[in-house]
Amino acid sequence: xxxxxxxxxxxxxKGSDFIQQKALGKIExxxxxxxxxxxEIIATLKPTGEQRCLNPNSKWVRKMVTA
Amino acid sequence: xxxxxxxxxxxxxKGSDFIQQKALGKIExxxxxxxxxxxEIIATLKPTGEQRCLNPNSKWVRKMVTA
Numbered sequence: 001x002x003x004x005x006x007x008x009x010x011x012x013x014k015g016s017d018f019i020q021q022k023a024l025g026k027i028e029x030x031x032x033x034x035x036x037x038x039x040e041i042i043a044t045l046k047p048t049g050e051q052r053c054l055n056p057n058s059k060w061v062r063k064m065v066t067a
Numbered sequence: 068x069x070x071x072x073x074x075x076x077x078x079x080x081k082g083s084d085f086i087q088q089k090a091l092g093k094i095e096x097x098x099x100x101x102x103x104x105x106x107e108i109i110a111t112l113k114p115t116g117e118q119r120c121l122n123p124n125s126k127w128v129r130k131m132v133t134a
Contacts, residue, residue, distance in 0.1 A: 021098075029094040029108075029132045039134055041096075056133055065096045065132045066123055067106055 002042070002051055009036035015053030018060045019043055027054070027065065041065065069109070069118055076103035082120035085127045086110055094121070094132060108132065 002010050010030060025044040032038050041054040041061060054061045069077050077097065092111040099105050108121040108128060121128045 024098065027096040027098065029096055031088075031091065031094065031131045032134065039132065041132070062133050064098050065106065065108070066129050067099065 002053065009038070009040060010042065011040050011053035013053070014057070015041070015055040015061075016043075017055050017058035019045070019052065019054065022046070024064075025049070029065065069120065076105070076107060077109065078107050078120035080120070081124070082108070082122040082128075083110075084122050084125035086112070086119065086121065089113070091131075092116070096132065 002012070023045050025046045028042045028044075030036070030040040030042070039056050041056050043052050043054050044050070045052055054064075056062070069079070090112050092113045095109045095111075097103070097107040097109070106123050108123050110119050110121050111117070112119055121131075123129070
């Protein structure tokens, strides 16, 4: 559910609230900017390398990126 | 100040509390794991592509990755 459009938000919906720890690879955070008015958090899943949007308002996600 | 050692924390010191918005490229978050007992936040700077550790406990950094 990632858009490929330039100059817009990357995630179409609010994203996942939780992902299995063992499936969790890299996490990329895209700070809000002129092209998207809120932070976006995108996880790369193991082993497929699939990219999945995470919900920045989820308690679990917040803990993952700050704890 | 990134170590290249496999199976250890990537950041040697606590990292930067703030980075100029216009120098801020991608932000990668490495959740705590068996190889590093705390979350690590690594920014790629523009235009050089230099990687810089950010301080997960800095208010500004937390705002960047969750707001």
